[in-house]
Amino acid sequence: MSASQRGDAPFWWYRDTISWQSRLITKTLTPVAAVYGAVATRRLNKPPVYTSKLPVICVGNFTAGGTGKTPLVRAICAHLQTTGHTPVILSRGYGGSIKGQHIVDKDRDIATQVGDEPLLLAQDNAVVVSADRAAGARFIEANESLLKATIIVMDDGLQNPSLRKDVRIAVVDRVRGIGNGRVIPAGPLRAPISDQIYRTDIIVTVTPPDANLTTPRPEIMGQFGIAFAFDTEILAANDTSWLKNENIVAYAGIGAPERFFKMLENYGAQIVDRVAFPDHHTFSETEATALLTRAKNKRATLVTTEKDKVRLKGSVGALAELATASRVIAITATLDVHATTAIAEILKQRFYGDRTDEIIKP
Known part of the structure; x- marks a missing residue:
């Protein structure tokens, strides 16, 4: 699986629900899903343990x-x-x-x-x-x-x-x-x-x-x-005017990274490289070095999300360098x-x- 695909949900969930492959996978997983669903329903039916004094x-x-x-x-x-x-x-x-x-x-x-x-x-x-x-x-x-x-x-x-x-x-x-x-x-x-x-x-x-x-x-x-x-x-919650025609290396470890990349393109960014990670991903030194290298080689600006940036807080080495080099597009x-x-x-x-x-x- 490529880096650009790792942030995606399983293909049979959303993107392809009618092909024979999706139907076969769904059918195979249905017994497991039935058990999961029964347990979830039983849990939902439990009465609240506590009623707060606050709304x-x-x-x-x-x-x-x-x-x-x-x-x-x-x-x-x-x-x-x-x-x-x-x-x-x-x-x-x-x-x-x-x-x-x-x-x-x-x-x-x-x-x-x-x-x-x-x-x-x-x-x-x-x-x-x-x-x-x-x-x-x-x-x-x-x-x-x-x-x-x-x-x-x-x-x-x-x-x-x-x-x-x-x-x-x-x-x-x-x-x-x-x-x-x-x-x-x-x-x-x-x-x-x-x-x-x-x-x-x-x-x-x-x-x-x-x-x-x-x-x-x-x-x-x-x-x-x-x-x-x-x-x-x-x-976007902050200024995006600088993105227009800017060469960027975009990276994100969120639930739907492709949506973030699309938003950057909507604001006029020229994405020369995009890297998707799993949601809540903890970056490694190797990954940080690779992102910095990509941006340097392509003379591009590193851009990421607020959520990815906070995961770099308190880092050292290449991770700290990545945090400093990355510009953030906040969303609202x-x-x-x-x-x-x-x-x-x-x-x-x-x-x-x-x-x-x-x-x-x-």
Whole structure:
């Protein structure tokens, strides 16, 4: 498998669902997927272990892989701050070594300790990492004097039943949708869609750089009744004018690196080399040296994502050199007034009301 392919999901999940190869693989994996799905459904049906004293908004995915969830979490937190809230993000800290509950220190912590996404989110929000979400919520409440939290925003965890959620938001890629509609490993779903959808209040379709708002929404939007559905776009958050006609070597270890490369091209960059790594990839000295060499030989600028850059924090040697040499294109998600109104309405009815678990209808 080439470097440019390593960031992709299995081809039978999204790109090729009808060829004989895909059908054979899917059929072969169906028994395993059935077991995985049954276990996931049983877990979903468990009652919450803990109900927080604070309102809880959960932003997650129906599927494995990148959908633009992290930019949406940041956008929701930014909006909450404008309304007088002090949000604290609760993350499981995927990829980090720290156990228990920990407040992320954006200046001292590194990605191998707390995970790359928590470290990225901590650039503009308070973040607590805790694999045990219920324990994490209790920790946030217990540290009220330090965190001053008025609301918890869960980064991922739609399928985690331990902490009760007041607003449940699922992020769906506008192009990929739910792929072939199968459960892992036969498809990308983390649990059968029928068991996930009725536990969801809001679906946000994320429009990636290889699509636009005229691209039809995924079929899922019409197959199931959902109270609220909104669109968001993933855009560059910082200046991109310098990219026009600039020769660049682009590299990314995110859920969908090809989307990042497409965005750079949309802004006029001339990509002379692109290198995709697996999501959350820890770079080696050899890889850093190879990227630096490619850029030097091709007289190009190294460009990467914020998430990749935070994983280089605290590095030495070639890795530190790569961090210094790389320019970052930050991304942001739009959040329109209809979406924020829906979130506020659900919070009003569910948290400030009787906190029942019924799905709220518009």
